[in-house]
Amino acid sequence: MSPPRLSAVALCLAASLSSVVAGTGGSFADGGNTLISALMMFLGNEESVYILDKAEANAAQINGHPAWGALWDIQSHQTIVMDIKTNSFCASGMHLPNGSFASFGGNDGVTVNGAAGSQKNPDGTGAWDSVYQDFDGRKAIRVVNPCRSTDNLASAQCGWFDDPIVLSMKRARWYSAVEATGDGTIVILGGFTRGGYINRWFPVTDPITQSGQAENTYEFYPARDGDPPVVQFLVKASGLNAYAHTFLMPSGKMLVQANYSTMLWDYNSNTETDLPDMPNHIARVYPASGATAMLPLTPDNNYTPTLLFCGGSDIPPDSWGGYDGPYVDTWKIPASKDCQRLTPEPQDGSAPAYQQDDDMLEGRTMGQFIILPDGKLLVINGGAKGTAGYTLGTADTPGDQMPFGTSLAASPVMTPALYNPKAPKGSRWTNQGLGASIIPRLYHSTAILLPDASVLVAGSNPNPDVNISTFFNTEYRAEIFYPPYFSASVRPAPVGVPSTLSYGGSPFDITIPSTSYSGLANDAADATTVVIVRGGFTTHAMNMGQRHMQLNSTYTVDKNGSITVHVSQPPPNANLFQPGPALLFVNIKGIPSNGTYVIIGNGVVGAQPTAPASVLPASVRLDSVSGGTGSAGSDSNPGGSTAPKKSNLAVIIGGIAGAVALIALIGGAIALCLVRRRRAARLPPSKNYALGAAGAPISKGPFPSWTSQDGDPTVFIPLAKSNYDDAWDPTTASIQAPYKDERPSLGSRSQFDHYDPYSGYPAQAHAENPEQYPHYQQP
Numbered sequence: 001m002s003p004p005r006l007s008a009v010a011l012c013l014a015a016s017l018s019s020v021v022a023g024t025g026g027s028f029a030d031g032g033n034t035l036i037s038a039l040m041m042f043l044g045n046e047e048s049v050y051i052l053d054k055a056e057a058n059a060a061q062i063n064g065h066p067a068w069g070a071l072w073d074i075q076s077h078q079t080i081v082m083d084i085k086t087n088s089f090c091a092s093g094m095h096l097p098n099g100s101f102a103s104f105g106g107n108d109g110v111t112v113n114g115a116a117g118s119q120k121n122p123d124g125t126g127a128w129d130s131v132y133q134d135f136d137g138r139k140a141i142r143v144v145n146p147c148r149s150t151d152n153l154a155s156a157q158c159g160w161f162d163d164p165i166v167l168s169m170k171r172a173r174w175y176s177a178v179e180a181t182g183d184g185t186i187v188i189l190g191g192f193t194r195g196g197y198i199n200r201w202f203p204v205t206d207p208i209t210q211s212g213q214a215e216n217t218y219e220f221y222p223a224r225d226g227d228p229p230v231v232q233f234l235v236k237a238s239g240l241n242a243y244a245h246t247f248l249m250p251s252g253k254m255l256v257q258a259n260y261s262t263m264l265w266d267y268n269s270n271t272e273t274d275l276p277d278m279p280n281h282i283a284r285v286y287p288a289s290g291a292t293a294m295l296p297l298t299p300d301n302n303y304t305p306t307l308l309f310c311g312g313s314d315i316p317p318d319s320w321g322g323y324d325g326p327y328v329d330t331w332k333i334p335a336s337k338d339c340q341r342l343t344p345e346p347q348d349g350s351a352p353a354y355q356q357d358d359d360m361l362e363g364r365t366m367g368q369f370i371i372l373p374d375g376k377l378l379v380i381n382g383g384a385k386g387t388a389g390y391t392l393g394t395a396d397t398p399g400d401q402m403p404f405g406t407s408l409a410a411s412p413v414m415t416p417a418l419y420n421p422k423a424p425k426g427s428r429w430t431n432q433g434l435g436a437s438i439i440p441r442l443y444h445s446t447a448i449l450l451p452d453a454s455v456l457v458a459g460s461n462p463n464p465d466v467n468i469s470t471f472f473n474t475e476y477r478a479e480i481f482y483p484p485y486f487s488a489s490v491r492p493a494p495v496g497v498p499s500t501l502s503y504g505g506s507p508f509d510i511t512i513p514s515t516s517y518s519g520l521a522n523d524a525a526d527a528t529t530v531v532i533v534r535g536g537f538t539t540h541a542m543n544m545g546q547r548h549m550q551l552n553s554t555y556t557v558d559k560n561g562s563i564t565v566h567v568s569q570p571p572p573n574a575n576l577f578q579p580g581p582a583l584l585f586v587n588i589k590g591i592p593s594n595g596t597y598v599i600i601g602n603g604v605v606g607a608q609p610t611a612p613a614s615v616l617p618a619s620v621r622l623d624s625v626s627g628g629t630g631s632a633g634s635d636s637n638p639g640g641s642t643a644p645k646k647s648n649l650a651v652i653i654g655g656i657a658g659a660v661a662l663i664a665l666i667g668g669a670i671a672l673c674l675v676r677r678r679r680a681a682r683l684p685p686s687k688n689y690a691l692g693a694a695g696a697p698i699s700k701g702p703f704p705s706w707t708s709q710d711g712d713p714t715v716f717i718p719l720a721k722s723n724y725d726d727a728w729d730p731t732t733a734s735i736q737a738p739y740k741d742e743r744p745s746l747g748s749r750s751q752f753d754h755y756d757p758y759s760g761y762p763a764q765a766h767a768e769n770p771e772q773y774p775h776y777q778q779p
Contacts, residue, residue, distance in 0.1 A: 030480075291310045405472060409462065441475070
């Protein structure tokens with residue numbers, strides 16, 4: 001007799017229930033296949049992570065060329081690829097106030113093994129390539145408005161806007177730093193103009209431009225008038241000034257650290273204030289790539305930013321070499337384990353000074369800090385020796401004798417570690433109870449905090465192109481790391497979390513049901529914190545824009561065991577936590593809830609409205625009330641009294657509550673199933689995203705009509721310069737018009753005037769033999 005057939009809802013329910021089971025605290029779990037190597041990542045919303053790669057020979061295809069953009073679904077761990085037209089290799093990125101994200105710069109158009117593309121710019125760099133069909137991305141500004149499962153993910157509105165003629169920077173930038181300001185404007189700082197190991201020729205003869213290969217200037221997005229000014233700090237930090245560490249301060253000035261130098265910078269007036277050099281002359285920026293983060297901003301520290309710098313390298317200055325590569329075999333040199341703290345704007349009026357902190361448990365290059373909801377910092381990925389980058393040979397070792405392929409790092413550190421900023425000095429680091437990954441994560445690896453408070457870990461590709469048969473392969477396997485708090489038997493389940501927050505203003509209430517904590521209610525309430533966390537844009541061991549802020553809160557313990565948390569809005573200073581997206585978590589005794597996606601500020605670029613700081617009611621305790629799921633006696637009582645035993649009535653109530661919770665769980669799972677079925681119906685045809693499949697040629701039609709998440713299209717129309725520095729008038733131009741450069745001929749650039757570079761194939765005069773390239777699509 002055959003078994004009875006289960007309904008589609010029942011099958012989906014079973015799959016949903018199994019898919020939401022979290023891993024064990026301290027462990028790694030399979031995160032699926034990212035289809036492209038995860039060189040860059042950011043959290044788009046509660047449902048999706050966006051991934052960017054460089055233009056390379058990924059097997060996943062879209063519109064007839066290898067994909068280097070993707071969307072990873074948090075629930076299913078499934079990935080679909082997205083079309084990006086410019087080469088985003090080593091770009092930077094940042095959130096926008098409305099929740100959109102922008103990516104800045106990259107490399108020129110390349111072909112196999114990173115060589116210049118088939119169509120050349122006048123300077124010999126690649127304008128476009130017939131194999132990979134990537135365009136020069138060095139001036140590109142790419143914008144995406146993250147979509148949800150209820151949207152059509154195949155629609156143009158959910159894709160990347162990537163048109164350098166309409167939207168571009170004033171200067172070509174590769175490895176630029178970016179930081180959002182208090183009004184949502186983004187400062188874009190420094191960079192290379194073309195490839196290289198570090199940003200100098202050695203010996204240095206032209207410190208400002210390095211013979212045209214260094215872009216030691218800055219500009220803004222949305223753009224401001226005038227040419228980008230030179231930043232003398234970048235000139236002083238010659239060579240080791242790519243991906244400078246940047247942090248906006250409460251004053252509105254910016255802390256910038258590069259090479260051994262540190263400054264407070266007024267970017268409006270381009271005024272620099274020197275701060276002390278990095279102790280021991282340890283480099284933290286790329287390619288030394290130390291782990292760097294701002295410690296959590298809390299009421300206890302009066303929201304005073306303190307920065308933590310750990311790891312990196314103390315390679316001697318001359319040994320770093322130049323654009324042509326290092327002058328030493330970096331993989332032989334141990335990474336630093338040194339950590340330093342710096343408070344750039346002390347509130348007591350003292351002079352800023354670096355302070356020695358606890359050493360890491362082992363040296364790391366390319367270690368990456370992820371600020372967890374509980375306020376601890378996870379360091380993950382990286383190697384114990386060497387630096388970031390790849391090379392075809394060093395001054396001492398030719399390419400065919402390189403011991404680790406093209407990698408400049410070795411000895412991957414497979415076990416993460418936790419840093420507790422509140423622990424006494426000498427006891428801030430631990431890796432006890434943390435498992436080890438099985439996947440080396442070196443150059444071009446990434447990590448990002450997810451809404452369930454786990455961490456997505458992906459990438460690693462120290463190779464000029466896809467290579468799956470070398471010492472450190474191009475990596476497509478993703479992992480989920482579950483911090484120790486996943487061992488908790490119950491997690492907070494807050495109710496009433498708002499979707500937007502303001503700078504100052506009226507407080508709000510969040511309810512914590514008695515079923516979502518254990519022990520005495522007073523103890524749980526005393527140990528409750530509400531935090532907002534922004535994971536940032538992650539690349540090169542950095543999380544650009546990452547911040548963690550604890551909101552001020554009080555509480556009222558209710559007779560039914562629930563806890564009402566009274567929460568203040570963020571302080572009325574947008575420089576502390578710039579406008580844009582974040583996750584709001586509620587922690588009880590260090591155990592976080594799932595994060596709720598929120599927008600902080602008014603969602604547009606400009607001065608943010610502020611109001612007086614929130615005034616909270618006093619906390620109200622209530623004795624002899626316990627949580628509904630755990631044994632009250634299992635938790636220590638700070639007052640020393642014995643916890644009351646549960647009555648039969650409490651057991652009955654707990655049983656009823658548990659039944660209600662189970663019904664709610666089943667209902668939620670069914671709803672999740674239905675959402676997934678709708679999402680599947682909205683996904684593009686699988687042939688467009690399957691590995692090895694060839695899609696249709698890129699359309700020649702007009703670009704889509706773009707609107708922001710809040711219905712404000714102006715976020716996509718801020719630039720006043722084209723790739724050729726011609727003025728672009730937003731009152732007459734339209735991003736809905738067909739993409740065609742109708743500007744006058746510009747001398748030697750006139751060779752590009754006769755074709756539409758986004759048509760999907762080159763002008764006939766430049767076409768390669770299609771039989772040579774399996775990815776090439778005939779028009």
